[in-house]
Amino acid sequence: MEVIDKPRAKNTDKLAEELFIRSLKILGGLKKLVEYRNLTWLPSLAEAAYVVVLRNEALKGYQEIARELGITEQTVKNIINADEEKVMEYLEGELEEKPSEHIAGGIVKYAYKKMKEEYEN
Amino acid sequence: MTGYFLLKDLKKNAPKIFGIPTRTKLDEMFYMIVKEDGKWVKKRLGGIPHLSIINITGIPDTGKSILAEQFAVVQAGSGYRVLFVTVESPANFLYTSLKQKVEVLGLDFGDVEENIVVIDASQNPELRENMKSLLDTMKYAIKERKTTNVIIDSVTGLYEHKEMMARQIVRVIFNFLKKWKQTGVLVSQKRSSQGSETAEAAGGLAVAHIVDGTVIMDKRIVETKWESNLYGLDLGEVIRLIRIDGCRLAPHDSRSWVFEITDHGLINIISPLNEFVKRGEKYGGNR
Numbered sequence: 276m277e278v279i280d281k282p283r284a285k286n287t288d289k290l291a292e293e294l295f296i297r298s299l300k301i302l303g304g305l306k307k308l309v310e311y312r313n314l315t316w317l318p319s320l321a322e323a324a325y326v327v328v329l330r331n332e333a334l335k336g337y338q339e340i341a342r343e344l345g346i347t348e349q350t351v352k353n354i355i356n357a358d359e360e361k362v363m364e365y366l367e368g369e370l371e372e373k374p375s376e377h378i379a380g381g382i383v384k385y386a387y388k389k390m391k392e393e394y395e396n
Numbered sequence: 397m398t399g400y401f402l403l404k405d406l407k408k409n410a411p412k413i414f415g416i417p418t419r420t421k422l423d424e425m426f427y428m429i430v431k432e433d434g435k436w437v438k439k440r441l442g443g444i445p446h447l448s449i450i451n452i453t454g455i456p457d458t459g460k461s462i463l464a465e466q467f468a469v470v471q472a473g474s475g476y477r478v479l480f481v482t483v484e485s486p487a488n489f490l491y492t493s494l495k496q497k498v499e500v501l502g503l504d505f506g507d508v509e510e511n512i513v514v515i516d517a518s519q520n521p522e523l524r525e526n527m528k529s530l531l532d533t534m535k536y537a538i539k540e541r542k543t544t545n546v547i548i549d550s551v552t553g554l555y556e557h558k559e560m561m562a563r564q565i566v567r568v569i570f571n572f573l574k575k576w577k578q579t580g581v582l583v584s585q586k587r588s589s590q591g592s593e594t595a596e597a598a599g600g601l602a603v604a605h606i607v608d609g610t611v612i613m614d615k616r617i618v619e620t621k622w623e624s625n626l627y628g629l630d631l632g633e634v635i636r637l638i639r640i641d642g643c644r645l646a647p648h649d650s651r652s653w654v655f656e657i658t659d660h661g662l663i664n665i666i667s668p669l670n671e672f673v674k675r676g677e678k679y680g681g682n683r
Contacts, residue, residue, distance in 0.1 A: 282520070328528075333527050334527035
């Protein structure tokens, strides 16, 4: 009887890194962030990438994610509930006012949606 | 991938419904309707429906794990590969339990050993608490070992401290097993406060709405003289009941059947409760 007692998986760190890079590309790449002096977005994007992966792939609860990443449960909820379409409209200049959504969360969620579509096809 | 199809386009991928035996009378409780000589007749399916995801649920000590293990060894002993995800009992304990069942059922342990792959999530929090890790590991086992049946004992262990995620977790597992064309048995626990006659009996948390069918295992202590006369059991003895609480893939008997856990640790389903009472059948050898 074969017993598998360790995960045989592409781990969540790798997936979060991939999502982070994809999110960066949506923003035009690292260089664009440097040019527009938006490097402060990076930590938020990294955080949001982990939140989205832990929630959607690992199916972890808000509290668990908050504990694991050392952030508040409210931040986790804000990322998970961010309206990615609205955030994308804002980034594309279609909205005049900055939406109340978690911007990094919206970008990462949009990247995640695209990544899933790509993998499924 | 489009989300809509013409009905005729679905024909080639439509599963054929036949029974996957458990070697208990549960195999008689599922049936199919076929046309013979111009008449529709009821035929035994001979097992749980192929490619169905069946939830076995009940309060503690009702025989859920025994039934799941019995199904695993019967399938493995018949030459089919089984993936057993153990979330509660460590793999070495599961080994002992399966070996004992194989011996009592008179199966070849060599075959069973060869055909069962175990994922031990009981000892590894990463497998138990990270669904991605678990599903990727299950995918590896299904692809590499070419399993056709998956047992998860218990699925409740995957959301025990986050019940608000229960539906999402069960839904993901359900879709995963469908995608990989597995016949699945998910053991789930219900609280003793969830009465066996209510919708909650199907495991609570709406798990029953997601899976294809639910088997409820229950036990009652004979507490009144009336029950004692009815069941032919002494006060304080236990009567065990099993019933199929809905299955969307095949018609089924909806009566409660009496069963026992034998001295050798197997599930023996005896007869429908009404017949059992009417005929005064033997239960546990003491009636």
